[in-house]
Structure formats: C-alpha cells, structure tokens
Amino acid sequence: MKLIFEESAAGRHTEYLPEPDIPAVEPDFRPRQKKLRLPELSEVQVDRHYTALAKETRGVNGGFYPLGSCTMKYNPPVNEAAAALPGFASVHPLQPDETVQGCLEVMRQTEAYLAEITGMDAISLQPAAGAHGEFTGLLLIKAYHRAKGDAGRTKILVPDSAHGTNPASAAMAGFEVVNIPSDADGYVDLEELKKAAGPDTAGLMLTNPNTVGLFDPNIEAITRTVHEAGGLNYYDGANLNAIMGIVRPGDMGFDVVHLNLHKTFATPHGGGGPGSGPVGCKAFLRGFLPGIRVEENGGLLRRGEAAARIGDVRSFGSNFGVVVKALAYLLSIGREGVPRTAANAVLNANYLMNRLKGLYPMAFDATCMHEFVMTLEPLKQEIGVSAMDVAKALLDYGIHPPTMYFPLIVHEALMVEPTETETRETLDAAAEAFRAILEDARRDPEQMHGRPLTTRIRRPDEVKAARKPVVRYDFGD
Amino acid sequence: MGIYVPNTEQEQREMLEACGMQSFEDLYAGIPDALKRKEPLAIPAGKPELEVRRAMEAAARKNRVYPTVFRGAGAYRHYIPAIVGEVTGKEEFRTAYTPYQAEISQGVLQSIFEFQTDICELTGLAAANASVYDGATAAAEACEMCRDRKRRKVLVSGTVDPKTVSVVRTYAFGRDAEVFTVPEKDGVTDTEALQSMLDGETACLLIQQPNFFGCEEDAEGMAEKAHAAGAKLVMSCNPIALAVMKTPGECGADVAVGEGQPLGLQTSFGGPYLGFMAADEKMMRRLPGRIVGETTDLNGERCFVLTMQAREQHIRREKASSNICSNEALCALTAAVYLAAMGPEGLRKAALSCHAKAVYLRNALAEAGLTPVHARPFFHEFVTQAADEAQAAAVLKALDGADILGGLPLGGGKLLWCATEMNTREEMDRTAAIVKEVVAP
Known part of the structure; x- marks a missing residue:
C-alpha cells in the first residue's frame, strides 16, 4: 500500500478556512526555514487512503479478539454518542467552575461508582492509562512513607507473573524491584513473600486474579504479611473484569488500586489509546491524590486540590472523553449488570478452556477466572511448533491471536481471554479452529512456521526493523 | 438495560454443565467466602439506552459551551474539518488493540508511521514516537531521556506552562531528581540567570515555544548555552506554530515535544489529548513508548511493525526507558488526518490567521x-x-454575559488571551467594545 506521502501531488489542496477578515500581518518572530512536507491531497484521496487503512486494521467487530489481559469486549456506540455531545466535547478545561457543572458531576459520579466497585474511599481520574495509574499509585505509596519519615522503605515486591508495567512503574517511582516467585500452582509463594517483606518494604504490587487467570486463595494472608511488615498493598486492576461486583480489592486488604477504563469499562482501545487509568485509595492516602478534587460547596461543584498532593500526572483533570464513555457504560449495566458481566466473562473463559483442555495442555489445572493460559511447550518439544506458530495460524481463521509469551513464568504461553460479550457460537468456532490448527500442525509441522497464509502481508522481519530503524518516510533528499 | 451479555439463561446453564458445574457460585468457589460481597453494589440499577442518553444529555446541558472563546493556555479551539471525525469514527480504528499482530494491523501501523513522519517534518528532527499521554507528560518523559547518572538536574524555564512544570516535578519526584526554575524576565527566560545555573550536573533545559505568555523565546541562543555546558535542550512547541516559526531542529534542540491537541482534537474538558515527541538521531533509542518502523515480510514486501521494543516495559521490565504502554494512538490518527486534510498550505494559513487575529485582538x-x-x-x-x-474580574464577567469566554486570569489583574482562526473580526470588535465599557469609564 502506498504511503500518504507517495500519493501527494504538489498544489493539491482543499480550502477549509476563509480568507482573513482582518488586515494581513507580517510576523516578526523568527520564521521556519525548511519547507514543510506534509501530504498534498484532495479530500477524496485523504478519505480513500484512510478507508484503505481501516480495512487493514482489526477492530473488535472484525471478529473474535481473545487477547489475554486486554479485555477486548464490545464497545457500545451509545458511549461514543455521549462523549461526542457538544456539551462535553466543546468545553474548555479552564472554564470557570460554574460553567462546567455537568463535567464535574460526571467526574464525581464516576468516582463514586468506581470507589464502590473497588471498595476504595477516593478516586483520582487523572491518570491517562493503566501504566500511568500504576506510576501514580506508587507515588502515593512513596509520599505516604515519606510523610511518615520512613525513607528507608525503598523496595516494591512484585510477583514474577506480573505485567511488565509493574516493575517498570516501580522503577519510575524510584523503587527497587524485588521479584517474588510463584509456587507450583501459579500463586504467590507465601514463604518467599514472608522472607522478602521487611522494614525496607514500601509495598507489594499484585494482580488478582493473577496473570495466569487464577484467583489467589491466600490473598488475605498475602496482604496481611505486607501490612505487618509496614508496607502497603497495590492492586493492579487489569483483571478486574473477572470479579467486579463479586469481591472488592478494598475488602482483600489493598490500599491503592488502578483501573483500566479501556478494559473493564468498555471504552475502546483506539489502536493503543486513549485509555484512562483511574487510581483509587483508602482514606488515609486521600490527601496525596493528584489532579483536581471535586467538592461540593454551597450547592456548586468546585475544583479543589488535595492537601498533600503528589502534583499532577498530566495537564488537566482526566481523559474526560473516556470517563464519559465509562460512565455511560456503568449507567447501562448498573448494579446487577456489574456482577453479571463478571460472571459471564468467567463462564465464557471456563467454557472455552474446557473445550480446549483435551487438545492443548493448560498451564494450571484449575477453574480459571476471566482468562486461562495454555502452554505449547510439549508441542514444541514434540514437533517444533511454537506458541507463535499456533497464534499466527489463528489469523487464517479470522481470529485475533491470544496474548503470546506472557506471563513469563509459563513457557510457550498463549493467554486467552474471551470476555463476556462473545456468544457461545463464537467460542465453539474458536475451539474448532484451535482443533483444526493442531491437526494441521501434526500433519505438517514445517508449514506452520510460514503461517499466516491468507493475510495481506506475511510474517514481518522484526529483526531487520530494529537493527537499522526506519521510523519515518524518506523524501529522498 | 444494556448489559451486552449474549448468553441466555439456558445457554448459561448448558455452558456451566459443560464445565461440570451447577451454578455461578461454583465458578467462584476458589474465592474465600468471607471476602465475597453479600449485598448488591450501591450504584443505580441499569438503564435502557434511551434513559442513559437522557441522563448524559442532562449532564451535558449543565455545561456552558461558549460560541466565542479567547482562552487557550494549553487547550486551543481550532477548526476541525468534517473529514477528521469521519475517519477517526471508523470502528476499526476506534476499537483495535495496540498493533502487536502486524499481519492484521498494517492500517494502524502505517497510520502511526505517517504520523511519526508528520511530527519529524513539523519539528525538523530525525525520529518521533507513536505519542504519549499529553504535552505535559511528553515534556516530563523528555527530561527523563536527558537524565543520566552524572547529570541529574533539570532546569525548567519560568515561562513554561505551570501545568507542564507540575507534571515534570511529579515525574522527578519519582526518580528523586531535582528540578530548578530559571526565572522569567520581561516575558521570556532570563538567559543571564540561565547561564549561571547551567553546570556539569545539568541534564537539560526545558523551554516552551511560544512560551506560556505567548512570547517567542530565543531558543537558538539557549540551545547554544545549554550545549556549551554539556546539557540538552528540550523544546515544548505548539504544533500549529511550527508551520511558521523556526523549528526545534533549526534551533538546535535535542528533543522536541508538545501538546498535539490543536491538531484536530476537541478541547473536551482536558482530554484525551496527544503528547508528541521527536528527537535527533543520537537520542532516538532513548525515546519512550511505541515506535513504528518499516521492514519487509516473508515475501519481501514493505510493511510496518512496532520496533526497538527492547526499550519497552514488556521486554525490559524495571530497566525500561519508561513504563508507558497505552499511548494516544487514536488521537495521533486524528492529528495525522487533520494534517493530511489541511496540507502544508492549509496549516500555514491557519497559523498565520491565528497570528494576525491575535495581533488584531491585542491592538483592539x-x-x-x-x-x-x-x-x-x-x-x-x-x-x-x-x-x-x-477590574480584570469585571471584564471577564461582562464578557461572560455576552457569551464570550475571555482571557485566563493569571492574578494581579493580568489576563492571558488567545485568538485563533475561529475568531471573527466582529467577535473581536464586540469584545473590545465590552472591555472598553468596563475599563474606560
């Protein structure tokens, strides 16, 4: 496909702006010297270019999208309609409080519902994504220990099954990362945790259900261990879809959580953002929250700031458009819909896992939560077919591959998360595709390395891309 | 109510049976009973779509949408061609995940590659990333890029948007690094003070062009000073201004960042916006976040992939250059479509029109x-x-009565005004007349 710059022809242009209705001005600032080489196209070319690119992009409506840990559920259009209302979309973030009562109400309402769902006392909507929320939550923990004069708490405990963002966020927040191994069942090794927790522990970061899709039954002992050592417990909300309305992080002993509105609360992923990663905390951490705090004062909602705030983590109060969508979703599903959503996410995962059990070995033999992890290690040993090969073959069946090679504690991992919005027919068809691929693989293992066969491009050479990076179009001068 | 779960009750029973279970309780048998929530959540019952719409519309009506806006300060109202929303509303772009699977993601990958090229062209630098959360986090990440073991100190000009400074400070709190403010003098960075603050521990100087007060900074002069001290220059830029003002590349900046919101994104009460980042060749591998690169597939055809992933959190974990994962891809697409529609002439026209209107408003x-x-x-x-x-408050109040959002109060009777191509001569004349009535008598 041509790049937009290759479709450009000098002088092509659509006029969007009127001629100025005021005298022309010769600017007195230092002018740009180099010609600006943006594409020059007619509008129809622009439109067709992006229609062509859209055809080469897989949205949720393009078919089954069982990406583990990503919660690729259906994104209802009514949420988009809400966010697009001019009363939200055209509001300037620095308007006076009296003129943004609707926006502040949306924020306050969303904060209240998220606090109820997580069992937290306060929420900040400022973080723009999950990893951003992790960073923010860890800064709350840092500020808390500092405020107590406890500067020796420099370590964050992170299980070896954690998302890569956890250790990366801990490092950004200035902590040293201590890895806690998992036990044979995929849970946190409690003995190892007890050994690691001590006077230098700032906190623990944990995903529960964890990244192998299991709810850690020792959760109370885990959080108690950290608390007894003087640390705080951080809940990575990436997997909240499995348990919302069933059990709350705040009741499991967590002090800080982040949520991914673009996972659990059905806002779209946008090809990699914008997301929204609200952070929740218990009352004793409220004073450290970043961004704006919405307070009611004399019948008016007003923007205030927490007393000991860590600062801002982005310019304005929230990825507001995303927050609007999440609120519309919460209003739609309501209090019964929250647990029903979770239960059906778990049901769909278990149903598909049970259909695949006889074909592919599961990393852990237990009732899963919203996702499960298969290991293709035996298949690789046996006939040399890898998790990557199977994942790529799924593309030939119109299925988006599961998350590959994660979590790191499972060899040749494929992590499957169907979500609650898929029908049984879709799950059955996926099981059938997995079965057919296995048959293919056994019949002719070699051809598996060349899959997919039906996509417009074949497997890309990633090594070449990284060795001598070409990250922009070369205009040839 | 819409709960978007297709499984009927009968299907649920059958599916549970297929798993060897009787009920949903069996699915959650692994969760200690004491932890499970006994009563329903204290949130309202679900609503059908019509009622959700009504509720959201009612909230939206409680906001004022000003037909005339003279306020910027980090969020700008520009004309957005209709095609922009038409393209970015496409379901494929809207709902896709991060393009890890290149074989079925060439569309979004190519769009990011084109966006990166646009940003390189605007900034005059060699490489750009796929975006970060907003302009302020872009500035904070850029300061992180410049920091090393020896050079820990960041200098921030006092003319940088205070919201950006707040974010830079928050990120620095994380890394236990120091941030110092270079004082402002006559509306620009005090370069004499700067000279005395630069030393062997300075990682970089962050400036904003045009700065928070709208003024042009002598970026080239400050690049020379920073470089002479072995420090880097990070320039936060308005992307519309880059069509007509000397680029970071031309000024000798090492990293350019900025808030991409003016490129086709609505002000939307502060987000989602778009942080853009570009760097010279030497700094390219220190850029955080996603970067799309060109390569070939098994058949030797040109294609695009996420590249240089060895910098990123899912590979490097605690040693990653940043923890960023989700960025603002759909906003980057928005900017790319906006720039493709406007073209170089259209963007230049928008920029010159902004400038001319601001001159007119200032005089009026x-x-x-x-x-x-x-x-x-x-x-x-x-x-x-x-x-x-x-008096400043009285001016704003009088304008508000005429449905005009006036300049941002900075304290001490100072107002920060902004004009764009959206403002007409009639609006500006009317504004001046109202101001005169308040100020003149």
Missing part, C-alpha cells in the same frame, strides 16, 4: 484600555494588564 484590547504586558514577538497568545484584579 489595548485601545479599549487593557495594556499589553510584553513588547515582544508573539504567536497567538499575549498578556494584558488591567488596573487591578477586580
């Missing part, structure tokens, strides 16, 4: 009695001085 307000504070080249924002804080 001066005549009405609000004195410009700085006598310097500026782009599309400027500061005026009222007699006192009360």
